[in-house]
Amino acid sequence: MSPSEIFFTTLGMAVISLLCRAFFLIPKQDLPMPGWLREGLRYAPIAALSAVVAPELVLTQGHLIDTWRDPRVFGAIAGLAIYAWRRSLFGTIVGGTGVMLALRFGLGW
Amino acid sequence: MAIGIGAWGIVAGVAMAKSGMGVPLAIFMSVLVYAGSAQIASLPLIAADAPMWVVWATTLCVSLRFMAFSFHYRPYFAHLPRPQRVALSYLMGDTNFALFIRRFPEHVPGQRYDEYFLGCALVTYGIWEVSIITGIVAGHGIPASWGLGFAGTMALLALTCTQLRSPSTWVAAVVAACAAVAAYALPLKLNIVVAIAAAVAVCVLMDHARASPAGAKR
Numbered sequence: 207m208s209p210s211e212i213f214f215t216t217l218g219m220a221v222i223s224l225l226c227r228a229f230f231l232i233p234k235q236d237l238p239m240p241g242w243l244r245e246g247l248r249y250a251p252i253a254a255l256s257a258v259v260a261p262e263l264v265l266t267q268g269h270l271i272d273t274w275r276d277p278r279v280f281g282a283i284a285g286l287a288i289y290a291w292r293r294s295l296f297g298t299i300v301g302g303t304g305v306m307l308a309l310r311f312g313l314g315w
Numbered sequence: 316m317a318i319g320i321g322a323w324g325i326v327a328g329v330a331m332a333k334s335g336m337g338v339p340l341a342i343f344m345s346v347l348v349y350a351g352s353a354q355i356a357s358l359p360l361i362a363a364d365a366p367m368w369v370v371w372a373t374t375l376c377v378s379l380r381f382m383a384f385s386f387h388y389r390p391y392f393a394h395l396p397r398p399q400r401v402a403l404s405y406l407m408g409d410t411n412f413a414l415f416i417r418r419f420p421e422h423v424p425g426q427r428y429d430e431y432f433l434g435c436a437l438v439t440y441g442i443w444e445v446s447i448i449t450g451i452v453a454g455h456g457i458p459a460s461w462g463l464g465f466a467g468t469m470a471l472l473a474l475t476c477t478q479l480r481s482p483s484t485w486v487a488a489v490v491a492a493c494a495a496v497a498a499y500a501l502p503l504k505l506n507i508v509v510a511i512a513a514a515v516a517v518c519v520l521m522d523h524a525r526a527s528p529a530g531a532k533r
Contacts, residue, residue: 214367215370219353219354222378224404226378226382227381227385227407229385234397242523246518249515252475252484253510255471255474257380257507257511258352259471259475260491261499261506263468278468285472299318299469300318302469303466
C-alpha cells in the first residue's frame, strides 16, 4: 500500500474501532433487546478475554503445539497457580513470564 | 498491570516497525486507532497490499468484543452527556474493563464511576503510547525471543481469572478458549467472534436448563 492508502485505512480503522466501543453508549434510550441476549451478553467479556488468550498459549503458527516441552504452557500454568494462591495480577504476570523465560533460556526449549 | 501493558505495547511497536510502514505512519496509527490487537491484525494485510475493506473488516471483527464491554459500561455511564460517553468509550480497553468490573461488580447509583474509569484509562493510554512508540523507534533492536509478548498474554490471563466469579463464567471461559483455538483457521480473526458466540449460546442454554427443572414441559 502507498502511504496515502495506509493513511486512509488507518482513519477507517479508528472510526470502526470507536463505533464498536461506543455502540451501546451512543443511544439515549436502552436498546430494545430480547431477554436471552441481555443475559448472554453478561458472558461475552469473559469469553472475549479467554478467546484472545487461549490461542496465544497453545498454537504455534496456527498449529496446535505437538510437544509438552513448550515453555508457554508451563508459564501459563505457573501464572494460574500464582493467581489462585495470591490473587495478585502483578505476581501472575511476573511469575508466568519468569517461568517461561527460565524454561526457554535455562533448558533451551 | 503496567508491566503487562508496557511489554505488550513494545511488542506491538516492534511488529509495526518491522512491517515496513514507516515510523510516522506507525505512530499516527497507534495514537489514533489505539487498539493493539486490531493494529497487529492489520499489519500483515497492509504489508501484503490487501484491499482496504479487508483491513476494515478485520478491524471490525477484532473490535466486536468491545461492543460487549460497552454494553456493560452502559448503566455506569448512562447519566453522562453523549459526547462524554463517546470520549470515554474511545479509551476503553481489555485491561480497563477487567479492572473496572473487578472494582465495581455491581452498579450503585451516585458513585463517580467516570473518575475511576478516566484515571485508569488515561494511565493505560499513557503507558501504551510510550511503550508502543518506544517499540516503533527501537524496532529491530529488540529480538522476539525475549518473550515480551508473553508478559502481555500473562496480563490478559490474569485479567481473565479476575472475571471467573461463578461456575457459569468458568464454562464461558472454557468454551470460548476451545472454540477460539478450534476456529483459529478462520480468516479475519473471526475465531474470536465465533468463540464469544459459542460461549454466550452455551451459557444461555445452560441457565435456561437450570431455570426449568429437568423433565418439566416448557
